[in-house]
Amino acid sequence: MIDLTTNTAGIVSPNPFWLASAPPANSGLQIQRAFEAGWGGAVWKTLGVPIQNVSSRFAGHTIHGVQGAGFTNIELITDRSLEVNLKEIAETKRLFPRNPIIVSLMVETESAWREIIAQSIDAGADGIELNFGCPHGMCERGMGSAVGQEPAVNERITAWAKKYSTVPVLVKLTPNVSDIVPHGLAAKRGGADGVSLINTIKSIIAVDIDRFVPEPRVGNRSSNGGYCGAAVKPIALHMVAALARDSRFGLPISGIGGVTNWRDAVEFLVLGASTVQVCTEVMLRGYGIVEDMIDGLARYLETHGCHSVSEIVGKAIPAYSEWGDLDLNYETVAKINADACIGCQLCVVACHDGAHQCIHPQEGTRVPRVDESECVGCNLCQIVCPVSHCIEMVQVQNGHTPATWNQHITTGATLRPKKGAH
Amino acid sequence: MAAPLSNHRSEAAFEDFKLPLLRDGAMAEATRCLFCHDAPCIKACPTAIDIPQFIRKIASDNVHGAAKTIFESNILGMSCARVCPVEVLCVGACVYNDTEQPPIAIGKLQRYATDRAYDESWKFFSAGPNSGKRVALIGGGPASLAAAHELRRLGHACTILEKRATLGGLNTTGVAPYKMRADRSISEVEWVLSIGGIEVRTNVTVGEQITLAQLERDFDAVFIGVGLGADTMLGIPGETLGNVHGAVEWIERMKLRAVDLSDVRRAVIIGGGNTALDAAREVRGLGVPRVTMVYRGRREVMSGYAHEFAAAANEGVEVEWQAAATALRNAREGTLRVGTVSCTRLDDGRRAIAGSAFELDADLVLVAIGQAKLSALFDGFEGITLDHGRIRTDTDGRTGRARWYAGGDCQNGGVEVVNAAAEGKAAARGIDADFRRGGAR
Numbered sequence: 100m101i102d103l104t105t106n107t108a109g110i111v112s113p114n115p116f117w118l119a120s121a122p123p124a125n126s127g128l129q130i131q132r133a134f135e136a137g138w139g140g141a142v143w144k145t146l147g148v149p150i151q152n153v154s155s156r157f158a159g160h161t162i163h164g165v166q167g168a169g170f171t172n173i174e175l176i177t178d179r180s181l182e183v184n185l186k187e188i189a190e191t192k193r194l195f196p197r198n199p200i201i202v203s204l205m206v207e208t209e210s211a212w213r214e215i216i217a218q219s220i221d222a223g224a225d226g227i228e229l230n231f232g233c234p235h236g237m238c239e240r241g242m243g244s245a246v247g248q249e250p251a252v253n254e255r256i257t258a259w260a261k262k263y264s265t266v267p268v269l270v271k272l273t274p275n276v277s278d279i280v281p282h283g284l285a286a287k288r289g290g291a292d293g294v295s296l297i298n299t300i301k302s303i304i305a306v307d308i309d310r311f312v313p314e315p316r317v318g319n320r321s322s323n324g325g326y327c328g329a330a331v332k333p334i335a336l337h338m339v340a341a342l343a344r345d346s347r348f349g350l351p352i353s354g355i356g357g358v359t360n361w362r363d364a365v366e367f368l369v370l371g372a373s374t375v376q377v378c379t380e381v382m383l384r385g386y387g388i389v390e391d392m393i394d395g396l397a398r399y400l401e402t403h404g405c406h407s408v409s410e411i412v413g414k415a416i417p418a419y420s421e422w423g424d425l426d427l428n429y430e431t432v433a434k435i436n437a438d439a440c441i442g443c444q445l446c447v448v449a450c451h452d453g454a455h456q457c458i459h460p461q462e463g464t465r466v467p468r469v470d471e472s473e474c475v476g477c478n479l480c481q482i483v484c485p486v487s488h489c490i491e492m493v494q495v496q497n498g499h500t501p502a503t504w505n506q507h508i509t510t511g512a513t514l515r516p517k518k519g520a521h
Numbered sequence: 522m523a524a525p526l527s528n529h530r531s532e533a534a535f536e537d538f539k540l541p542l543l544r545d546g547a548m549a550e551a552t553r554c555l556f557c558h559d560a561p562c563i564k565a566c567p568t569a570i571d572i573p574q575f576i577r578k579i580a581s582d583n584v585h586g587a588a589k590t591i592f593e594s595n596i597l598g599m600s601c602a603r604v605c606p607v608e609v610l611c612v613g614a615c616v617y618n619d620t621e622q623p624p625i626a627i628g629k630l631q632r633y634a635t636d637r638a639y640d641e642s643w644k645f646f647s648a649g650p651n652s653g654k655r656v657a658l659i660g661g662g663p664a665s666l667a668a669a670h671e672l673r674r675l676g677h678a679c680t681i682l683e684k685r686a687t688l689g690g691l692n693t694t695g696v697a698p699y700k701m702r703a704d705r706s707i708s709e710v711e712w713v714l715s716i717g718g719i720e721v722r723t724n725v726t727v728g729e730q731i732t733l734a735q736l737e738r739d740f741d742a743v744f745i746g747v748g749l750g751a752d753t754m755l756g757i758p759g760e761t762l763g764n765v766h767g768a769v770e771w772i773e774r775m776k777l778r779a780v781d782l783s784d785v786r787r788a789v790i791i792g793g794g795n796t797a798l799d800a801a802r803e804v805r806g807l808g809v810p811r812v813t814m815v816y817r818g819r820r821e822v823m824s825g826y827a828h829e830f831a832a833a834a835n836e837g838v839e840v841e842w843q844a845a846a847t848a849l850r851n852a853r854e855g856t857l858r859v860g861t862v863s864c865t866r867l868d869d870g871r872r873a874i875a876g877s878a879f880e881l882d883a884d885l886v887l888v889a890i891g892q893a894k895l896s897a898l899f900d901g902f903e904g905i906t907l908d909h910g911r912i913r914t915d916t917d918g919r920t921g922r923a924r925w926y927a928g929g930d931c932q933n934g935g936v937e938v939v940n941a942a943a944e945g946k947a948a949a950r951g952i953d954a955d956f957r958r959g960g961a962r
Contacts, residue, residue: 360581384556390574395583487545 101397105139105408107374108267108293108351110199110226114139115364115408116392119355119376120203120228120271122174123386127187131194136386137393140199142295142376143188145176145230146215147205147242152178157382158304158315160330170328170379171304173315175236176205181215185222192223199225201269204260205233205242212256213263226266229257229291232273232298234325244298247273250285257289267292269353272338275301279338283348293351294342295376297335299325328379332357336370343371344416360388361395368408369415427507428499428515431476431492433458433469439489440466446480446490454479455519471495475519524686524723526707532698532776535806538832539603539629539700547633551580554625557616562627565614567943568595572611576630588638589645591631596646596670597663597942599639600692600709602631603701605939606795608828639708648718649676654956657682657740659727662690663938664746664929666713667945668918668952675953679719680740684726687777690748691930692938694773697799699806703776728898737924742952745905745912745920745927746945749935750893755791759849760888763858768792768800768889775803785884787811789862791846792889793818798825800887801838813881814840815864817871841881843867849886859886895931909934918948919955926952 103114118124118133120142130141152174160169177184188200202219204227206212216227231253233243246252253270260268270286272279274297286294301323305314313321335356342348354372358364359380367375380388396408405411435446435458442465450458457473458480469480481490502512542550554576562572571590578587591598607613607628615624638645654677658665661683669679687693692706714721725731727747736743752767754760766774768790774780782788788804790797793816805812814833816823819842823830834840844864852860866877894910904922906913911934918926928944930936 360577361583362581385558387556387574388577391578391581391583391586394586394589395578395581398583398585485545 100394101400101406103139103393103397103400103408105374106351107353108226108269110140110201110267110269110374112139112199112374113197114393115368115372115374115396116140116389117142117199117201117353117374117376118381119378120144120201120230121378121382122172123378123381125177126179126184127191130191130200133381133386133389134191134195134198137389138198138386140201140225140374142201142203142228143184143224145203145205145233146181146184146219147176149178149180150175150236153317155315155317158324160304160326160328162330165329167328167379167383169304169326169330170382171302171315171324171326172299173235173317173322173324176203176230176233181218185218188219188222188224201226201228203228203230203271205230205237207240207242209259212259216260216263220264220266224266226269226292227260227264228269228271228295229260230271230298231256232271232296234273234275234299234301235323244273244275244301247271247282247298248276250281253282253285254289257286257291261290269293269295271298271355272296273298274334274338274356279341280345280348283342283345283350287348287350291350293353295353295355296342297331297338297356299327300331300334302326327356328383329357329359329363332363332366336366339367339372340370340416340419343413344419361392361399364392364396365399365411368411369413370419371413371416373409373412421505423505424503426501426503428497428502430495430497430499430515430518432471432474432495433476433480434491434493435467435469435480436489436491437464437466439486441486441489442466443485445483445485449479449483457519473519526687526703527778529779530703530775530777531780531807532702535698535702535803537699538697541636542626542629542633547579547630548582550626551576551630553622554580555616561614561616562611562625565610566594567610567937567939568601568946569943570594570598570611570631572627575634576625576627579630579634584634584637585643587630587634588643591635592638592645595939595942596667596713596946597692597709597938598631599635599712600663600696600701600706601939601942602628602635603705604692604696605937606826606828609826610937610939639712644715646670646674646716648673648716651678652676652956654678654741655680655739656742656744656952657736658744658746659736660690660746660748660929660931661685661688661710661721661723662746662748662929662941663692664690664748664932664941664945664948665744666690666710667942668744668746668926668928668949669719669945670713670716671946671949672952673716673718675949677741677953677956681719681721682725682727682731683721683723686723688721688723690746690941694776695769695796696776696938697772697803698776699802733899733902741956742924742926744918744945744948744952745925745931746929746941747895747898748930750895752888753891753893754888755846755890757846757848759851759859762849762851764884765849765859765886766888768796768887769892771887772796772800772803775807780807782807782809782885785809787813787882788885788887789846789881789883790814790887790889791862792816792891793823793825794889794891795825795829797887797889798829798833798838800889802829802833802836804885804887805833805836805838809885812838813883814838815844815846815862815881816840816842817845817867819843819869843869843871844879845871845873846886847873847878849883852884859883862886892935894934914948915951916947917951917954918944919951924955 117140162168231247237243354367506512575590689706929941
């Protein structure tokens with residue numbers, strides 16, 4: 100099988116799959132079981148001054164019957180003593196020397212950072228991850244996302260960590276900002292060796308509408324939590340890509356957010372991450388999910404003629420551009436395969452009510468007809484179609500030379516006539 | 522290797538009883554799997570396939586990985602996907618059975634992955650470094666095939682001795698064609714043999730063309746995977762009439778050649794096991810208008826699976842419960858062809874009820890009351906002992922004679938293909954362990 104060894108900011112791992120700093124990486128025995136199951140590395144659940152947690156900490160978001168498609172937590176950093184955690188880090192390193200342990204940290208003062216970094220490295224940490232992301236509880240105490248949202252503070256603390264660390268320093272970024280790039284650049288200015296993102300998204304996952312209390316409910320109250328799980332992947336992919344394609348950035352990225360299988364992981368990799376971190380799917384199904392992640396990734400690389408993970412890192416970045424650089428003369432229309440169509444007419448209603456009224460029922464058959472002269476190629480019909488490959492979006496050779504909006508306004512490039520705009 | 526199959530096989534008339542899943546269906550079903558911890562389905566599988574893991578791989582569209590997971594545990598995973606009584610094994614153990622939702626269609630998902638592996642000729646295994654050891658395998662059925670494949674992975678040379686012209690055992694000659702046809706079984710044989718280094722000698726009957734002593738002399742170990750013997754007959758008058766057959770023998774004929782049932786108006790199947798049910802459904806499926814089973818017990822104690830009986834009943838198979846055939850009579854004087862089955866009713870103690878005699882018209886009678894166990898072959902061959910006709914072994918297939926191992930129907934008395942696959946593989950591991958210990962020369 101293909102060698103899946105990865106290197107993120109100098110942290111070498113047998114494969115790109117790391118446990119994220121979270122409940123599945125809470126203790127030595129857990130992480131040892133995870134390594135045994137095949138996980139490449141682990142980011143130890145954030146160390147700091149041990150906290151006290153509430154009872155009722157998680158809530159799931161069921162989307163169309165899929166339990167836990169989204170997930171939230173209001174748990175804080177580790178509640179276990181520093182001494183115990185450090186002892187277990189050392190023990191886990193002794194048992195699994197090839198698997199990197201990155202220790203997530205969150206403290207307040209420079210001296211506290213200096214001390215805990217030294218202790219983590221003494222215990223065997225292969226890297227340090229600065230938790231500038233936690234959006235609940237810790238930020239109220241001036242840590243977590245409170246740091247990640249202030250580039251100047253982020254830069255200052257990153258610089259402290261770099262000053263005291265002899266191992267690579269990753270800065271874990273919060274998505275609770277309007278633009279991720281300045282925050283990635285702040286970490287870079289502070290000297291970070293790499294970043295990991297995203298941390299969880301500030302959210303209220305649901306409300307108990309009989310008790311009038313948000314979830315997860317702690318007695319008769321709740322608090323905003325950190326949203327994560329499969330549902331957040333699109334947000335995470337964008338933020339990873341936004342940094343990966345910024346020419347000023349250039350640091351290694353460990354991608355986090357909604358990775359449930361090898362396909363998700365490949366998406367992060369091709370958008371510029373060199374490792375991925377997973378929490379929610381492990382919480383829902385256990386460490387055993389990594390077997391398919393490893394096997395599926397290896398098979399994917401093999402079938403794409405690649406010999407290492409690094410060959411695909413960032414491979415989709417050149418194709419991620421500004422809207423203004425998209426070809427406005429590229430044209431597609433929907434084609435319905437009548438043999439595959441089951442006659443549900445979801446495409447008809449979707450097109451009529453939600454798009455451009457160009458898919459119509461026909462007499463004597465349940466198979467609808469596409470009015471190609473009106474079809475704008477929006478994809479909605481294909482998205483709602485329950486049969487894969489029944490609706491294809493087919494390119495129309497319209498004879499127009501490619502022209503983007505930016506070319507149009509700068510050089511007057513000719514745009515094709517608009518469709519459906521009447 | 523083996524002789525090609527005839528193109529004129531009655532079994533070709535059958536289509537699959539369970540339809541295969543296509544990609545959309547497979548993905549939807551796989552996504553429904555809960556990925557249970559310590560999963561009951563794995564425990565219910567004799568070959569302990571990591572079922573949740575292969576299903577998760579299907580759900581992530583890693584069908585290659587799914588197939589690998591299956592074959593890693595069971596090299597006969599393609600046929601098992603079709604012929605396993607999943608209703609009483611993995612599917613029967615699925616936790617969804619305790620809800621109002623249907624259990625996961627594990628057999629169909631396994632078929633989806635393994636068929637794809639065959640279609641795409643994925644290669645997962647290669648032979649181990651040559652150990653210099655040679656193993657003979659008597660019988661070319663599922664047990665020997667599974668054993669040989671595992672032995673090759675471990676680097677031992679294999680020779681399969683098969684008395685028929687084709688390999689695959691009951692997968693080729695006995696499986697109901699609406700589950701799997703013989704050509705599919707032959708594909709599986711080729712799949713297994715593709716690891717290389719398995720010599721196949723067909724039309725060789727051990728005890729005739731080659732003796733046990735010769736095998737012992739020429740090989741470092743011998744695996745006995747001979748299955749069961751001929752159909753047991755009733756021992757009642759008229760069994761030699763025309764159109765009276767043992768069910769296993771008739772099924773083999775139907776699968777490998779053409780049978781003519783055009784003038785059969787009613788068939789009577791004697792027995793209540795799975796072979797009887799298969800025969801009944803097959804005869805019915807080939808167009809015989811009336812098919813009646815004659816079984817000694819009540820429905821509740823029938824050894825045939827409930828799901829198989831339900832399918833047979835649904836297809837119009839009738840049953841005379843608590844009845845026994847007492848004699849077979851010719852259609853009319855001067856003909857040697859069966860025409861009537863004389864029966865009697867039985868009480869709950871299976872004793873004939875006086876005055877309860879009745880007759881069934883029958884143009885075809887199939888006797889499905891069991892198969893002979895091993896008898897003469899190992900008589901006086903010290904160390905190989907039988908228990909009710911089954912060869913005694915330990916859990917790694919070791920018989921009481923050094924360097925002799927056994928598995929499959931001849932050892933378990935006749936269970937499923939998946940049991941044979943598990944036992945063959947276990948015996949291969951046992952043989953390998955003994956080689957490593959120097960237990961064999």
